[in-house]
Amino acid sequence: MGRRALLGMLALGGVGILWGAKAQSWMEETLRPLTTKDQTGLSSFLPSAGRFRIYTVTGGLPRRSDAAYRLTVDGDVERPATLDIADLRDRLPQTSLTRDFQCVTGWRVPDVPWRGVTLADLLAEVGVRPGATHVRFWSFDGVYTETLTMEQAQRDDVLIAHELEGKPVTSEHGGPVRLYVAPMYGYKSLKWLERVEVASALDEPSDPGYWERLGYDVDAWVGRSNGLDDTPT
């Protein structure tokens, strides 16, 4: 009995590894009508909720109120600026984007609507000096940084996002304002954004960002990096 039960569990585990991905997506599809309407938050305990998992690398969740929030844009720019939440929500041109959110650890949230200012529009607002090659992003959690090349930064699917699923971005999702790099794995979409720095060369070329320092690819294209082949977002 004991040996049979043990072998049975091992076999189940093996089957789960091979077919779990299919079972997972089937459950996500089936449960989505429930999980999207769930007000209790209980469904977030289920492995198949198909929702965001909240990662923060410092102790606790960084918080900043809308009123206290400022975004600094500086570095190799013509007109360094400090923007408040109203500038980002009302004054600058708004862009909406609905794309899947893919984490490098495997989970994916389908069809996530974002709203904000494209990074390209923000850079146009401050004027990038000739010769600038990179943009570095700083988080007010004090640890998290990310970088993009100037070419990546000019794409129209890179947002300074202040709205997620029709509501202001909450602090667990990186609010009040975060970066959203649609075609790349989630770790590029820096949370709790407080500073956008334009650079002619990375001061520390060996430091392209927090997760990159821990071994993830610098160019984080979904499906074409980190040895993964997810469907591009």
Next chain:
Amino acid sequence: MTASSPTVVRFSRAQRWLHWSNATLFLVLLATGMTLYIPALSQVVGRRVLLRDIHVYSGLLLPVPLLVAYAGSWRESVRRDVRRLARWSVDDRRWLLSLGRRGRSRMGKFNAGQKLNAIFVAGCIPVMLATGSIMRWFDPFPLAWRTGATFVHDWTSLALLAVTIGHIGKALADPVSLRAMRRGTVPARRVELHHPRWWAEIRATDERSGVSSLDEGKQAATPSGTIGQRP
């Protein structure tokens, strides 16, 4: 229970070490795993990379107590109970069907619930080790395996959490059993009343050997054998 009532060794020192080192690792794994997994906890505690490393290394240590328990001269007590746990009798089925009200079953050293718990936890160790390793060191594997491994790891850990809560709840509700796992002995009277089959085993061994039963490990080496006076 007075200090002079006869006792029976239920768990040898090796078995208790195995249980408590395993329990410590499991609790660390459950605590760190929950912080990694439950968003509400992740955001309060943070420090994801540190927690992940603690989780991974505690997981890799998990087989060590088992291997040590089987490595030395103390292995006999462990092996004997493993055999007991793995054997399923008609009485176990009856016990389970009566939902633990014993019914007409004659219980041995372990009841059916304890057997299922032990087998389930033992089976989970290799499954969690394999799936956890695929999640952490996913490079050599197909991508779908990583998602599949995560799926198995997540659901199994939920089941383990439920089983562990049940196990701890049962232990706290039964101070005599809890003391047996802490100090090693149970009152002989209790064995006679509640574990007739085990009692018979003990008597048979004692008769056969004439003296005693090293049967139950070094702890049992009291002059009168398995059944001795509590020091």
